[in-house]
Amino acid sequence: MSENTISEVRVAAGExxxxxxxxxxxxxxxxxxxxxxxxxxxxxAIFWVFAFPILLAAGLGIAFRNRPAxxxxxxxxxxxxxxxxxxxxxxxxxxxxxxAAQEALRNGKVALVALPGAGGTVEYRYDDxxxxxxxxxxxxxxxxxxxxxxxxxxxxxxxxxxxPGSRYIxxxxxxxxxxxxxxxxxxxxxxxxxxxxxxxLLKRLVASPMPRAYYLISFLLSRILMxxxxxxxxxxxxxxxxxxxxxxxLLVLSSLCVxxxxxxxxxxLLLASRVKTIxxxxxxxxxxxxxxxxxxxxxxxxQKFPGLMQPFIKMLPLTxxxxxxxxxxxxxxxxxxxxxxxxxxxxxxxxxxALALKLFRWR
Amino acid sequence: MLxxxxxxxxxxxxxxxxxKDVLAVDGLDIEVRAGECFGLLGPNGxxxxxxxxxxxxxxxxxxxxxxxxxxxWSSDASKLRQRLGIQxxxxxxxxxxTVYETVRLCRSFFAQGAEASEVIARVQLDxxxxxxxxxxxxGQKQRLALAxxxxxxxxxxxxxxxxxxxxxxxxxxxxxxxxEFKKSGRTILLTTHYMDEAERLCNRVAIVDHGKEIALxxxxxxxxxxxxxxxxxxxxGSASHALDVSALRRIAGVREVxxxxxxxxxxxSELHTAVPALLAELTRQxxxxxxxRTHSATLEDVFVTxxxxxxxxx
Numbered sequence: 001m002s003e004n005t006i007s008e009v010r011v012a013a014g015e016x017x018x019x020x021x022x023x024x025x026x027x028x029x030x031x032x033x034x035x036x037x038x039x040x041x042x043x044x045a046i047f048w049v050f051a052f053p054i055l056l057a058a059g060l061g062i063a064f065r066n067r068p069a070x071x072x073x074x075x076x077x078x079x080x081x082x083x084x085x086x087x088x089x090x091x092x093x094x095x096x097x098x099x100a101a102q103e104a105l106r107n108g109k110v111a112l113v114a115l116p117g118a119g120g121t122v123e124y125r126y127d128d129x130x131x132x133x134x135x136x137x138x139x140x141x142x143x144x145x146x147x148x149x150x151x152x153x154x155x156x157x158x159x160x161x162x163x164p165g166s167r168y169i170x171x172x173x174x175x176x177x178x179x180x181x182x183x184x185x186x187x188x189x190x191x192x193x194x195x196x197x198x199x200x201l202l203k204r205l206v207a208s209p210m211p212r213a214y215y216l217i218s219f220l221l222s223r224i225l226m227x228x229x230x231x232x233x234x235x236x237x238x239x240x241x242x243x244x245x246x247x248x249x250l251l252v253l254s255s256l257c258v259x260x261x262x263x264x265x266x267x268x269l270l271l272a273s274r275v276k277t278i279x280x281x282x283x284x285x286x287x288x289x290x291x292x293x294x295x296x297x298x299x300x301x302x303q304k305f306p307g308l309m310q311p312f313i314k315m316l317p318l319t320x321x322x323x324x325x326x327x328x329x330x331x332x333x334x335x336x337x338x339x340x341x342x343x344x345x346x347x348x349x350x351x352x353x354a355l356a357l358k359l360f361r362w363r
Numbered sequence: 364m365l366x367x368x369x370x371x372x373x374x375x376x377x378x379x380x381x382x383k384d385v386l387a388v389d390g391l392d393i394e395v396r397a398g399e400c401f402g403l404l405g406p407n408g409x410x411x412x413x414x415x416x417x418x419x420x421x422x423x424x425x426x427x428x429x430x431x432x433x434x435x436w437s438s439d440a441s442k443l444r445q446r447l448g449i450q451x452x453x454x455x456x457x458x459x460x461t462v463y464e465t466v467r468l469c470r471s472f473f474a475q476g477a478e479a480s481e482v483i484a485r486v487q488l489d490x491x492x493x494x495x496x497x498x499x500x501x502g503q504k505q506r507l508a509l510a511x512x513x514x515x516x517x518x519x520x521x522x523x524x525x526x527x528x529x530x531x532x533x534x535x536x537x538x539x540x541x542x543e544f545k546k547s548g549r550t551i552l553l554t555t556h557y558m559d560e561a562e563r564l565c566n567r568v569a570i571v572d573h574g575k576e577i578a579l580x581x582x583x584x585x586x587x588x589x590x591x592x593x594x595x596x597x598x599x600g601s602a603s604h605a606l607d608v609s610a611l612r613r614i615a616g617v618r619e620v621x622x623x624x625x626x627x628x629x630x631x632s633e634l635h636t637a638v639p640a641l642l643a644e645l646t647r648q649x650x651x652x653x654x655x656r657t658h659s660a661t662l663e664d665v666f667v668t669x670x671x672x673x674x675x676x677x
Binding site: 025026027029030031033034037038041042196199200201203204206207208209210363 | 420441444451453454456457460464467468469471473474511
């Protein structure tokens, strides 16, 4: 070979022992690192993923906190009645004349008016469709009858159940956790991919020797890393400030979160597989997520929807995720008790991922 | 051996590609010799980018054959990717990453090549190493794109309109970097619609128009073979005193006459005889001269001669 062609030069150079490359130089590590850096350099993303769910949980937790048993306001028109009623601690009794009492009842300032009738009888005036009115009627009647000398034939005692696990905040935290898993997975993967496609960055990456699967895997890896923080912050916040219980095993909870996140990543990938503009992507994501925000039981039980809709609601990925999270956190259920939900999540994961791989366009 | 010895870094034959009803590439043949800088010159929409992207294995042709570094995309894609340096037209790299992070990411995809910092130094972005990509100027972004193309120490560099939209200083800076790479004896395929860029950088140029090659050769050869050495451009006459253009063809030494709006372009072999003769002719016709200039013929003039249009038809 007389001609010194490029291929010979290259082969000669290739014979040198390749420099040992560190773990950090692996393309998958670099791609994941880049995902992570891009995320933390986006202040809005940090707010929506970390701060927003906490603010929401705090706000709703305060609004729906359990108050001490409420004292009902009632009005009486005779001092004698007032005397016997004042022994009942759950009633706030005021003595006023009849017309003023009638006026107070009409505009809801008192729940009930007690009037002395002819021959030692008592008349109660209240709105029987109003639970407060009915409660006031029972309390007032018991106080008057007891004062008049009634004795109860059966001795009773009260035990108050104000245990964590049955309050609104306990219902809410797993719901918010599910919603957050869905939102962060879908937005982060969907937006990043559509944006990279729009900027022709996807095409540039494909022109390099980057293994294509690594690009997608890097999203999943960075998502799982972020998940540790996301889930930790929300569950930790609930446990610390509202004593929301985590009764199930933490391992099951973590596995559930990872599985759910992967399923929503797959859904996000599917939605982003061909879209070329951010506007189209966000429209598509909202259309898909909106029904789940409403129907999947984030803020109120999905049981409130008609029975006819229940099979469809049960099949939504977010419903399955939230049901499983609640079962784990509030009832301490283990994996064998949430097989239907896990099955639904797996179903979405496999279907969306398979479809996404088939439809995905790099340009 | 990775591949057999080859004299041609790229061999493209009878390449065709159409998009819906547009025929982008219409039976193109290209041969790029190992070690040369080959230019695809043509106006926007001539099919340059489609051709290059087919050569880069990003687009499938409708028909035709492509052989890069003695290999084919159908069978040797991953081997080829390791040996090509690619810079695409208007790629926006992630704005939130720094220059170093970007180059390091690109470097991680290649089995060989210099350290990220070394490549950054080579494209003179040392000072910007830790700046966000979003804060770079257009020229700096293009140099970063070049760094990403050079990071795998490629045998063959593809540059698609590398200086489009840059200011003259940034363009010259990029040319120097490309010339630096040329000196190492590796091959470059460059597309451009700037004739000065092609003249400065390319050993050989193929002029393409409507997806077809209309001329091939070194810039000097092309200029010498298709047009005379000098171009005289002038405007003369008015509505009442129109210029008789046909008379100009009879002037000794005038090879070609083009009219463009009000201006007249003459290709002449010898300025010192043609210009006095032209002025005498104008005096004879009694039309006043309003503008007059001359320049040495360029690839732009070659394109005008071949197509009757300018390269940049805005």
